[in-house]
Amino acid sequence: MPPRREVRVIDYSHALTVPTTDSDFDTPKADLLWFHFAPAVAACGRIRVSKNYRDYRRAFERNLDPRQRPTEPAAVRTYDATGETRCVAFDLDCKKGASRGAVLRDCERLTNWLIEAGCSYLIDESPSGGRHVYVFLEQPRSFADVAPMAKSLKSSSQLPTFDIGPLVNMSEGCIRPPGAAHRTGGHQRLVTPLPAALSAVTRRTSPASWSAFLALIPQPAPSPQVTDLYLPAREAAGAGQRLPLTPDYAGIAVTGHYDTRRYETPSQARGAVVMHALCRGWDADSITEQVFTGRWGGLAALYEAKYGKYTPKALLGDIQRCLAKLDESPAHRIHTSATRPRRGEGSGSRLHLRRWTAALQLALTGDRWNSARSYGVEMVLLALGDAARRTQTIYPAFGVRHLSMGAGTVLDHSTVAKTLKLLASEDDPFILLVESDRGVDPDIYELRIPDRYLNDIPEEAGLPPAPYGIHPAFSALCKPAYRLYTALSRAAGSSTAADLARAAHMPIRTVHATLYELHQAKLVRCRDGRWLLGRRTLARFAHLNKIGTRLHDLVLRWRREREMLRIAHGLPERRQPNRFTVAWPGVAPPAQAPSRPTREEEGRAIGGGRPNWLVPDELEAAAMETLRESLGAVLITEETA
Template sequence: MRLSPDGGRTFPRYRGGRLFERQLQDRLPSQPATIPTCDPETGMSRLLAADFDVHKAQALHAPDPHSLVAAQAADFAALIARCGGRAILDGSPSGGRHVYVLWQRPLPHAELNHLALALARRYSTCDPGPMSSPFGQIRPPGAPHKTHRGRLTGWMHLLIPLDQALQAVNHPCGAQTWNRLMQELEAELAATAPIIRTGPGLPEDLLDCSLDDSGVPWLPQSGGRRPIRRHLEQIAVHGTWRRHSYPSASHARQAIVNSAAAAGWRLEDLVEAMATRRWPWLARAYAKYSPTQQHLRLHTEWQKALAGIAEYRSERNGHTREKPSTRGGAPPSAPSMLITRWPRPLQSKAFSQQPDSYEAYQRIRIWLNAVIIAENDPQRRKRWGRRLLSVRKVLRALGAAAQMGGGLEPHFGVRSLSLMTGLGWSCVARVLQLLREEPAADRLIDLTREHHGTQADHYTLTIPAPYRHEALWRRWRAGNIEIIHPGLWDLAAGAAFVYQALLPSVETTTREVIRLAGIGSTAGHRALQELAAHGLADKGAHGWRRGTVTLDDVAERTGTTARRQQWMELYREQRRQWHEVLTSRQAAAQAHRNEPCGQRPIELLLQDGPPGHHGDPASLAGQPPAPPAEFTSALQLLRRELGAVILRTVQQWTPTRATAAQTDGHQPILGSDEKGPAP
């Protein structure tokens, strides 16, 4: 901690040859003190400190600066709670507020500074100063505030119960909280990030466009989603409007969609408003179409709304422009909206658009984005068919294996992947075959080397060309790629993905859980019911959250722990047997190479006839004088194409059933290397 030499105005490390930095002690300091917000040596921190300052509120001429500061600090703390995390809130005698968010892992200071700048853009009283430098300082709860005329003005005091503060310290926020917070602050983060252009000839002020978790574009707005225009909301509810404003129902319907898109709504928000009967007329306006046409019509008009807004905003500074169409239907040709901003660069150097310029772990993140896009691609889902869930499990296992190896080539065989997915090794092999036999432009994995000896097939994670731009555009998901825990092996289809979508302390609506899991409605409800039956999910007043029962307990109760152990022992024995086969083959090959007369030209061998019967005419009675022509042709073909060598060895030669009963000779075997499946 640092002590202030001037009553709390500044907190230098050195001044006048004196060191004002001290070790933390059990007792409170007697003068104003601060703690660092970051480790300057590593540039990493587990603390995000948001400082809501009364002076900034006064500079805005707010009628009640203290109330404004308190309201914005409380709003940010509520935002952290909605994202699934916990925050610590304290106050100063002057009316200021601090909100502290602790993270499970140290994060780069550049990312935390970027986040602080985004918060300052959303909250007018938020000062990003404590996070603006790796040497930043902030007064913690319990620290003396300031001294005035030799007297202490007070202390920083907690504004939440002590047990809640201890819970926040003992259970810091994880990757899911970080990801949700990034999505909530999408617009603010984009406004402070460097721009990467991805299309030729794009206007300077062309609209930014982001993607939600389902891959659908939307337009995030500073401050979050806003209500649509009042008269349009009345139309969405009652279906009445002035004909001179909207000449037809399709015009009115498109106007509602346009307003929702411009106000920062996602397409799923619009669907929810119709499904919950908040907008009954709009729901009826789409209900006249078949379910398939409804889906197509809604997505078409949503994309048209985004394109129209982009065209309008990109041309608003021009001298002339055409009025954008407001009628429903197919969107007109519009300028590309593919201008993206990297929301949080992980390094100081600028990134290029090619995945090859990233570090290995970053390229794995981009590949995972491509996997998520593929899982929501209707054509690919149809191609995968009933193996969809198995394919998703295997792909995540490959991603986890790549993370373990630190590269894009996971060196895991089908049996190792089996233990990571809960699928049998033969099922994993069929899924890998399905993935590697997809069209070359759509492959998520490429077979770079087939199995040989003890080495399994080698695959490389690849990003399909149709998904490349969108995969680069999306945010990277933090944390390790999750594999399927044995406790979820025997539960309903999709239960593993539903469980991963649940949060431990924040309730999520059923609809949102199913959307995040990426499965159908029926399967999602069945999975939630089964998870609840095992204590892995609890339903509260506002939705679902993770239960208190651990996955290890469920695995023990359902017997999957024992099954996994049996599989491990079986696979270990299969590997041992395979290694013995390889060793015996190598020994036999070496023995044949050591025999001086072990090889004969193929022409002489064919003239000799079956080996072991020379000089015994009786044994050759009733046999043809030479092997069949097909056998001879096959041997010659193998020698010419594969370089085979004939060895006189111990295996029985049975060219036909008739001759097999009359001979006890030996079959020539090929001296070329044989390959079998690697465990």
């Protein structure tokens, strides 16, 4: 009987000079690897097969069979349906200019952190030279924990070949396990010795070891803007106290010279000095006095070089923007032991909410989301904006049922929860998950303006108002009805279907189908091929469809579910009144409600004024129009008879 060959760990120094296909280490057969490790890596027992040897699409997803290894390239899901995983897979790619040596160096750096923390892991390698490092956990970790870790590790630039895609995509994240076929031929080969790999699967990483690993990985260096905002606040001035500028900022203020490696433009340098001065207790009058009396001559020179005689106005504008920034980003005043952010009340939060709403409109017009998905996303974000407006904070803490009510109950609370998870996991997102897993208390989100829209947001005079939620009447209509009805109500007079499609950024076929449904509900009407609001109001439509009764029953059910959750957490049951009223969202105060056009204005918009009842022809035309709209009457002439 020939002696059994043991699997050898790869020699990193030697591997840098050896091609991938001659790596000089052995591995079990692909079927055996798939049988042992594919179920351990998969989060939900599902795999996706690549039919075109490039993409792993949801259409080709099926159940995982450990005894049947797919012949095509196959990848397993990294998160289950609830967004949790018990295997954190680090993907080190040998592509986009990265050499195999860079992959090996990143792999060694990553495994050193894992070894020092006492984590259980295994390594496999693809025929192209990339590597996967799998860390198996005793307790599952949620997407909200793993994704920020992956983004932070990538931002630190310590692992240049690290591909965060499998860890930051909750529904689409996939990775090829050991034994899976590769698109170039061959399969994922095991690097870790087989006994050690099997031990890593059975003796998993404890929560203490995982926490130790998180403490070892490097954190990304803060950007100059973040440093200018938060670093001076470590020595923030007290009430009524004004501290001198630190040497770095004082040098810019006096001489006007700044480090171009830190600040790319003079605008950034000017804003840094103003922000720092405000954090140190200087007010607008004292900053202006220092600039124009010559004490801060360097800062004055930077402003004069850009604005000339408009320097006072520009300086005042920068001070106001910095004050708003400090008000809407109050984290610099929070102690490290604080359990939740400060409320952030004031004009800064209101201005931030309006700018955030403008960014949402830019995203919808720029097709950030596909048409079918954008309707639900818009409703959830508008519900969050309504919650922020009501609590006057950029950190709304509302449960998914409250947000469902703010969205007019067009979406149920489970759909709202799924949409929030997807929005928080986007790159450059609109919302950030600040705090989760708070027992009976809801998650806290921060309303964030994505970087890609910052430069396109209009000035304060051109900003839209804060959201007021969505009227529950739309829960009896299709999802696109809200956007189309809103676009029609904002239009001056009547509009054609093509005009509405451009204004609402909707496909023309969806516009026609939605207009038909709104017309059946008598919320819109058509005159000579042009559409305008109908005479039936949303309140009347809701009353006819008994939406108030449905909302009342829905709130009763939600309250019962809420009390069951409190009992499950060991909290006392609260008594609820037998009679109550439901506050409907989407109803703006009378001062901000859009005024409806008069009949004369509607007539002028479609090419004619109010009919003169003393003229027989106009009286007959108006009567026929009324019969046509109300009863569907058709004029029978001699020719048609």
